[in-house]
Amino acid sequence: MLGLLVASMVNCLGGEWWPMFAALGAVLIVVSVFVRPGRQPGTVFAPNFEVQPEEHRLLVASQERKTMSEVVEVVGRISATWSELDVMIDVVSAEHAVARATFDLAGLLERRERLRRTRDDLQTLPNGGLPASNPAVRSLTAQIDRINRAYSQVDAEISRRIAALEKTAEVGEMFVNEEALRRATQHAEQMLAELDQETLTSRLEPEPSTALADEMDAVLRAYRELIDIPNGVG
DSSP, rough: EOOOOOOOOGHHHSSOOHHHHTTTTTTEEEEEESOOTTTTTTTOOOOTTTTSSSGGGEEEEEHHHHHHHHHHHHHHHHHHHHHHHHHHHTEEEEEEEEHHHHHHHHHHHHHHHHHHHHHHHHHHSTTTTTTTTTTTHHHHHHHHHHHHHHHHHHHHHHHHHHHHHHHHHHHHHHHHHHHHHHHHHHHHHHHHHHHHHHHHHHSSSHHHHHHHHHHHHHHHHHHHHHHHHHHOOO
């Protein structure tokens, strides 16, 4: 079973311990293939970055942390639709897929952060007045160019994956909205049908006030006839 601990995803997963990580100024993401024995769900543990480092993603820069926060919001929108989609999709598989996608995206963000940090470090190196034709300067320029190209590729892939998550959220939300409209329409149709049936029934049955008026008119006519009888005799 794929377990995912995303410090910035606590709002989605229902935990309340994210502020402790936020105070450290970093976003910690840990993925584990198996739930380790003795660990209770939702507990915080200190990750060992030296053992199985592929299980961890640590984002420090504000740019990547902000992007990760936006991804968490999108994931929350996706998971919010699952209660309506459970008859159409395998929710467990969907949870695993979104968890894996989120962790992989965090890896790309971590890589982008490292590339930018390395590039910034190289760009601040003093050249000591060496000419651009100097082999060391040329090598430095070439490395910065390579990093810039790698950075652009990673940045484009991050944008593509975030767009895919956004699309997933939008599709789920559209379905939920459509289902809500369908239920509202069905309720309105049912109500109108009941009203139509009540109207038809009321037409077949005498309306109380009309029946009372007819009854009183009949009584009055009978009363007048009784009064007129003596006058008509003899």
